[in-house]
Amino acid sequence: MLLHDVADRLNTVADHLPLTDQIRPDPGLSEILDDEVRHLARLLGYLVGESAFRHRATIRYLHQPTATDRRTTLALASAAQPVGAALAVLGAAVHHLGLLAHLTHQPPSPAGDRSIATAHQGLVDRIGDARTHLARAAKQLRAAADTQVTPAVTAPRPPAASAAASRNR
Numbered sequence: 029m030l031l032h033d034v035a036d037r038l039n040t041v042a043d044h045l046p047l048t049d050q051i052r053p054d055p056g057l058s059e060i061l062d063d064e065v066r067h068l069a070r071l072l073g074y075l076v077g078e079s080a081f082r083h084r085a086t087i088r089y090l091h092q093p094t095a096t097d098r099r100t101t102l103a104l105a106s107a108a109q110p111v112g113a114a115l116a117v118l119g120a121a122v123h124h125l126g127l128l129a130h131l132t133h134q135p136p137s138p139a140g141d142r143s144i145a146t147a148h149q150g151l152v153d154r155i156g157d158a159r160t161h162l163a164r165a166a167k168q169l170r171a172a173a174d175t176q177v178t179p180a181v182t183a184p185r186p187p188a189a190s191a192a193a194s195r196n197r
Contacts, residue, residue, distance in 0.1 A: 029173075030100065030173075031100065031103055031104075031169040031170065031172055031173035032169070032170060032173050034071070034074070034075070034104070034107065034169055035165075035166040035167075035169040035170045035173070036166075037067075037071055038071065038107075038111065038162045038165050038166040038169070039162070039163075039166050040067075041064050041067050041068050041071070041114075041162055042158070042159045042162040042163060042166075044060060044063070044064050044067075045060065045064060045155050045158060045159055046060065046155065048152055048155075048156060051148075051151060051152050051155060053125060053128035053129060053132065053148065053151070057125060058122075058125060061118060061121060061122055061125065064118065065115065065118050065119070065122070068111065068114060068115050068118065068162075069115060071111060072108060072111045072112055072115055075104050075105070075107055075108045075111060076108055078104050079101055079104045079105040079108065082097065082100070082101040082104070083101060086101075099172060099175075100172070102172075103168065103169055103172030103173070104169075106168055106172075107165040107168055107169050109165075110161040110162070110164045110165040110168070111161070111162070111165050113157075113161045114157075114158040114161035114162045114165070117154045117155075117157040117158045117161065118154065118155075118158045120150075120154045121151055121154035121155050121158065124147050124148075124150040124151035124154060125151055127147045127150075128144065128147045128148060128151060131143050131144045131147060132144065
């Protein structure tokens, strides 16, 4: 359940990022990037914190962690890498957006137009990369959650005949 919940949150961040044909250098995109970078940073902090907490718990407490505990901890720790990568490329996207804002206020020229096109493509590529990293992290978490063995539920046995007879007396 935990791994699916984190995967859902990562997918939500990815879904809030604009698609390729929706990316324009305007203040609305700045607001979206601001919101999603904050959400993603909190999620990365959660992954790191939860992983560290679980690791410390196996050392501090006498119980032996189960295979499920170990796999869950590993899945959370493993998801931190693509989430961190997504955060890094969103940082690069913010750079490209700032560069676009700067270039659009320069006098028009063929070189300026090429620079604008290059910066825009960089912005599009970085946002696409972030979506890819987030999808990879969510997929890893779901795969880890789906491979965990759920304990088999056994149906209660009917009482033995002698036990039932003794209760009826």
